[in-house]
Amino acid sequence: MVKLAVVGLGKMGLSHHAIINAHPRVSVDAVCDGTGYLLDVLNKYTGVRTFTDYETMLREVPLDAVLIATPSSIHADMVRMALGKGLHVFCEKPFDITGGGEDLAALAREKGLVNQVGYHYRFVGAFQEVKRLLDAGAIGEVSHVLAEAYGPVVLKPMGSSWRTLRAEGGGCLYDYAAHPINLLNWYFGSPEAVGGTVLNSIFSRETDDEVFSTLFFGDGKSAQVSVNWSDESYRKMSTKITIWGTAGRIYADRQECQIYLRDGAKLPPGCQTGWNVRYTTELTEPVWFYMRGEEYSAQLDYFVRCIEDKRTDNVNSFENATVTDKVMAMMVEDAARGPVLPSGERLAPAPKRRKRFLFG
């Protein structure tokens, strides 16, 4: 049995808690959260040991692993403490927006501990299929990629919480854009530069609601990121990738993978020239417990298996996630610099306009 504690009981923490608690080879021996109320309810009805202080929990409960789902700005200290205690760590994304990801990755490596970050799209069948197709060279030389995510998160001005403050890890860039950027890193590695970044607020006072940027990769490949979490026309978050290559095009979202292969393309097994469509029903491996998509269960099961098999070369490692953190840091800097005017000077940021809203 892997003895594990869940830290942070927001939406993600509670969801992780339910999924991992149903795992037949995991025992959730403690949960920790800053607010006592929910802890007391959980303790009363499920009997799980609860803590409001992280260090006390680490001291008092014998554990093998922690699952950290606290606000992003406090990930680093919690991860460091857990690694110091010799615990395997699963941490929510973004990993460390304070810039210390590499040190944490090195510490985890040195200690030989499993270190995983919750970029669950790498466990979605359709996006895994894209990786297989790219690795097989199915669409030839890739020239350009469009990585998108849209959804209805912030639809009106909001009260203040950590999610409304960029410094705390809130905002469309860290919450939404991190996912398509991480997929780009998985498929194509780290970009050399970013340009034309727009981090724009639509409703939020202190963070971004839409993110646009161009990523430049070493071999002339480019990618555009287009993300908006204030788009009510989407029922829930929708992430999509479109990839153009010399021999075809790939489009993928959570449900399906559409592949167009030109005459003369190197056909992967089961593919034909022209259109090929793979659906989630054929691309998805069964999971032991389903709550909100196989990928959430699959990534936690993978974490458990890595612990059992003593594998520390896992996917979504701290090192992988740090690449994404760095791209986002480059985008924040690029947006702050602003675009270049014909005179060679930088365009000054637009003065904050007083926003009036029709709704809300």
Add this chain to the structure above:
Amino acid sequence: MQRLLLGDNQFFGVNHMSEEKARAQAMRFQDIHAVINVLDTAYDEGIKTFMCTTHDRIGQVCDHMRADPARYKDYEFFPCMPYAHKYANAMTDYGMLGAVKRFLPEEGLLDAVIRGGMSLAKKDVEGIVTLLVDAEMKMFHDLNTPVIFLQNVVVDLLLGLKFKEAFRIFANHVRARYNAEPGFITMNLPMLLGALDDVGIENPIVCSNINKIGFRMCGGFEAYEQALKERKFRAIAMSVYASGAIPPQEAIEWVCRQPNIESIVFGASSRGNIRNTRELVDRYWPVAGKPAAVTA
């Protein structure tokens, strides 16, 4: 329960195969009359039960049915609550307690204040759960709701947390206040049956994916087969076509051969598909002298 129940995913842009198709359906059903037309078509085929989420727009369907009691007096709704997205979003914005407070009835009813306030103070979820159920049930007043379901996201969250007491609270409240049978939707049938047993809910109505290819049948195909053979519960099969991965005839023929299934819930938007499903069920799941849609 009728043997065929009409579901509502197709009306609200839920499609497990294609986002494009989901959006096209959301556009088609933007006008509530398009939804009502499909319900009427199904009704004329003998399918008189609508298993639907407590989406705000269902309120308009309820108004329509209430306005014509002569035509719809034997029409049944199986509400499935809560409509999870509004709670998930509210939880992100306001935290769990804030979200709960937002959805409590706002009329300042003494009852709500006492149940909700006491419940919050005592960390006793019974009052909160029953208030939330009542808030979701408001739109169905004066309509037939013989079965009231808890949605799978909530059932499976509670199941994972091992918060089994909530199932009992829900079941008791639905029986006492609405004279209805509690139903549970899940993606984890074998595990849920054990949990319902533990809190003494006997012969429960449970709706889960049951299809020939084992799509989203967590716990494994064999465990589902065994549950259908050996456990005492009233099974409703959903996703029998596995989002279109199984051809209709093959899907229905297989599911009708499984033991102890009481009903099939399906989504369809055209007369052709509705009739086709009804005819397949009549052919492969005959009951002497009765068409499929008649109460089993």
